[in-house]
Amino acid sequence: MDVLRCRGLRKEFGGQVVLDSLDLTVAEHQVVALIGASGSGKSTLLRCVNLLEELHDGTIELDGEEISAPGVDPDQVRRRIGMVFQSYNLFPHLNVLDNITLAPRRVHGRSRREAEDRARELLARVGLAAKADTFPDRLSGGQQQRVAIVRALANSPRLLLLDEVTSALDPELVGEVLTMIRDLKAEGMTMVLATHEMSFARDVADQVCFLDAGRVVESGPPEQVFGGPTQPRTRQFLARIIEAGRL
Amino acid sequence: MSTTAHVHSPAQRAREEYRRRQTVLSVLIAAASTAAVGTLLAVAVTGAPGWDRVRQSFLDPRIARDALPRVLDGLWLNVRLLVCCAIGALLLGLLIAILRTLRGPVFFPIRALAAGYTYTFRGLPLIIVLYLLTLGVPGLRLQGMPSVLVLGGLALVLTYSGYLAEVFRAGIESVHPSQLAAARSLGLTYRQTMRHVVLPQAVRRVAPPLLNDVVALQKDVGLVSLAGPIDAVRAAQIATAQSFNYTPYIVAGVLFVLLAIPLIAVTDQVTLRAARRQSGG
Numbered sequence: 123m124d125v126l127r128c129r130g131l132r133k134e135f136g137g138q139v140v141l142d143s144l145d146l147t148v149a150e151h152q153v154v155a156l157i158g159a160s161g162s163g164k165s166t167l168l169r170c171v172n173l174l175e176e177l178h179d180g181t182i183e184l185d186g187e188e189i190s191a192p193g194v195d196p197d198q199v200r201r202r203i204g205m206v207f208q209s210y211n212l213f214p215h216l217n218v219l220d221n222i223t224l225a226p227r228r229v230h231g232r233s234r235r236e237a238e239d240r241a242r243e244l245l246a247r248v249g250l251a252a253k254a255d256t257f258p259d260r261l262s263g264g265q266q267q268r269v270a271i272v273r274a275l276a277n278s279p280r281l282l283l284l285d286e287v288t289s290a291l292d293p294e295l296v297g298e299v300l301t302m303i304r305d306l307k308a309e310g311m312t313m314v315l316a317t318h319e320m321s322f323a324r325d326v327a328d329q330v331c332f333l334d335a336g337r338v339v340e341s342g343p344p345e346q347v348f349g350g351p352t353q354p355r356t357r358q359f360l361a362r363i364i365e366a367g368r369l
Numbered sequence: 370m371s372t373t374a375h376v377h378s379p380a381q382r383a384r385e386e387y388r389r390r391q392t393v394l395s396v397l398i399a400a401a402s403t404a405a406v407g408t409l410l411a412v413a414v415t416g417a418p419g420w421d422r423v424r425q426s427f428l429d430p431r432i433a434r435d436a437l438p439r440v441l442d443g444l445w446l447n448v449r450l451l452v453c454c455a456i457g458a459l460l461l462g463l464l465i466a467i468l469r470t471l472r473g474p475v476f477f478p479i480r481a482l483a484a485g486y487t488y489t490f491r492g493l494p495l496i497i498v499l500y501l502l503t504l505g506v507p508g509l510r511l512q513g514m515p516s517v518l519v520l521g522g523l524a525l526v527l528t529y530s531g532y533l534a535e536v537f538r539a540g541i542e543s544v545h546p547s548q549l550a551a552a553r554s555l556g557l558t559y560r561q562t563m564r565h566v567v568l569p570q571a572v573r574r575v576a577p578p579l580l581n582d583v584v585a586l587q588k589d590v591g592l593v594s595l596a597g598p599i600d601a602v603r604a605a606q607i608a609t610a611q612s613f614n615y616t617p618y619i620v621a622g623v624l625f626v627l628l629a630i631p632l633i634a635v636t637d638q639v640t641l642r643a644a645r646r647q648s649g650g
Contacts, residue, residue: 172554191475201556211551224565225555277555 123150125185125281126171132179133166133336140166142336143180148281148314148329153307155323155344156316158333159359164316165208167333168283171314172205185280201229204274208286210266212258212273218245218286222273230277237276244272246301250253264295268302275306281304284315284344288322300326324348332356425559429616436608443604444624450522450590450600455583457526462533467563469534470541488530488624494612495589498524503596521593529586536578540571577640584632588625600624 126148133141141163148154156164169175171182173189173196184192189199212221222244223237232240245251248268258266267287274282284303288296300322306313308328317323323330324344331341332353340353351357377385414420468476468483469540490498502524503517515523544567572579594603601624605617 137595169550174550197553197556197558200554203554205554207547207551209547211547213548213551213566213570215573225557228561228565229556273555 124148124183125152126314127152127183127186128167128171128180129182131167131170131177131182133163133170133175133183140172140336142227144333144336146314146338148312150312151310152328153313153315153326154329154331155327156314156331156333157318157323157347157359158322162333163336164333165285166336168285168314168316171281172203172283173199174205177291197229198248201225201277202280204279204282205278206267206270206274206282206284206287208289210258210263210270210290212266212270214258217255217257218250218261218269221258221269222276225273226276237246240271241276244275245269248272262295263291264298265319267291267299267320271299271302271306275311282311282313284313284317286316286318288317288319320348320360331358334359374436395454425614427615427619429614432608432612432616433620435612436620439604439608440601440621440624443599443621444628446518446598446600447587447590448628450518450525450593451583451587454522454525454529455586456587457522458533459579459583460527461526461530463537465530465534465643466537466541467568469538470563472559487531487534491535494590495524495528496519496595498510498528499595502527503593517596518593518598521596521598522590525586525590525593529582529589532582533579536573536575536582537571540575541567543574544570555583574643577636577643580632580636580639582612584629584636587629587632 124147126146128144128146131141131144131146132139144163144167146154146167149164156167158164166175170177177190180190181188184199184202188194193301213224219238219241220239223234224231226232226237226240227234242251242254245254248271250265250272253261253265253269258269261269267290271284271287287303288299291299296319300319303313303315303322304326315323315327327344329341330344330347332337332351332355333339333345334355340351340356342348347356348360351360380386393517417423465483465486468479469487499521502520507514507517507521548566549562552566553559557565560585591602594600599607601621602618605621608617609615
């Protein structure tokens with residue numbers, strides 16, 4: 123069954139086409155990695171799926187329901203999709219526990235007790251149980267990003283969008299976040315992740331999509347996209363990545 | 370952590386010795402300079418040809434003692450007005466700031482009204498607002514007209530909420546859009562996002578300038594005396610007119626400063642805390 127189906131997505135910013143008749147399908151329990159140069163449309167695609175950006179054409183379906191249709195309440199859609207940002211975006215005035223329980227309590231109507239129990243359980247699973255009462259500015263980047271992922275998971279989303287979640291991290295902190303994502307895959311979470319970590323994409327993704335100028339130029343299993351790319355643009359991009367020592 | 374005591378090298382000991390000498394030296398220089406400036410001021414003021422006349426008409430202890438109860442009575446009015454007006458102006462200012470941030474075409478008239486409000490009451494001199502409300506409104510001879518004091522307080526609230534609304538709005542706009550994106554992506558509605566994510570951060574950030582405006586309000590509440598009620602300055606003026614001596618003004622001035630000190634101290638404390646938080650410490 124397909125969790126996400128995007129058809130012919132188009133998005134412009136001031137006349138510049140950022141997404142250009144883009145198609146993407148994500149099946150349940152599948153992990154899709156979006157790769158491509160900066161400005162190729164990876165982040166915009168994720169923001170469009172979460173209805174944070176207005177579409178200029180095309181349709182998006184979540185579990186077979188068209189969420190891009192006029193009259194659909196975006197708040198109802200977003201509570202079923204989790205999103206994690208490059209710069210963590212934790213709420214600085216709330217401690218870790220309150221960051222995580224805000225949406226379960228206010229959006230999903232859970233009691234404080236229920237929401238906190240679940241938050242502590244999730245935190246314990248990622249080794250952050252001791253940080254429940256800490257404020258975000260006292261955490262390392264890797265810890266902040268893991269809290270941000272827990273915050274998204276606390277809503278039990280159908281789909282998790284990860285927007286370059288390791289790009290702002292020091293190299294030695296990248297591993298802890300990637301391990302967490304690997305564990306999520308093992309639990310069957312459906313995910314779309316934009317990433318610059320090619321070896322991670324090859325390792326964790328079921329499907330890799332190479333984006334260029336707002337289009338999916340090539341997609342397939344990682345061995346195929348990384349091992350024998352058929353498109354010249356993909357080959358060019360991967361050659362530059364190898365040159366930079368990132369693959 | 371190492372438990373063995375660290376023995377400083379000769380280089381470090383020399384550095385510390387030098388720093389100690391420098392500290393002693395700067396304390397001595399500060400003391401000498403303060404004494405010199407203080408002496409100079411005292412000699413210049415008390416040695417002035419008119420000093421005796423000035424002391425008699427501004428610093429008469431007997432008259433100060435006589436005027437004190439009346440000025441204190443007036444000050445009590447200032448304090449009550451300040452508390453009521455500060456709370457009223459903060460609440461109204463916050464409301465107007467929120468109205469100005471509402472999005473969507475339905476809210477256009479509300480947005481326009483709120484914007485017009487801040488333009489009008491920041492532009493209009495407080496004294497004119499006071500006269501309009503305390504002299505003009507009672508002229509309507511409506512039933513259940515509140516007292517002049519209440520109307521005067523209302524004039525202060527109207528004027529100050531115009532300023533405070535802009536301070537609140539600056540705070541709301543200083544919250545980074547990524548915070549809104551994070552809140553919305555969790556499924557929070559616009560209202561919930563404002564209430565739980567934007568406003569708590571905005572108010573914390575603008576607390577120092579808000580309190581600064583409250584300190585300014587503390588002095589302006591006295592202007593209601595233009596319409597009749599007797600505040601501390603007006604009480605001092607009456608006492609002065611009776612004794613032909615300006616000492617009551619000095620009494621009122623000292624009391625105002627004493628009243629402002631705690632509020633200013635709180636403002637400084639809040640500013641310091643905000644600065645510390647900004648630096649991530």
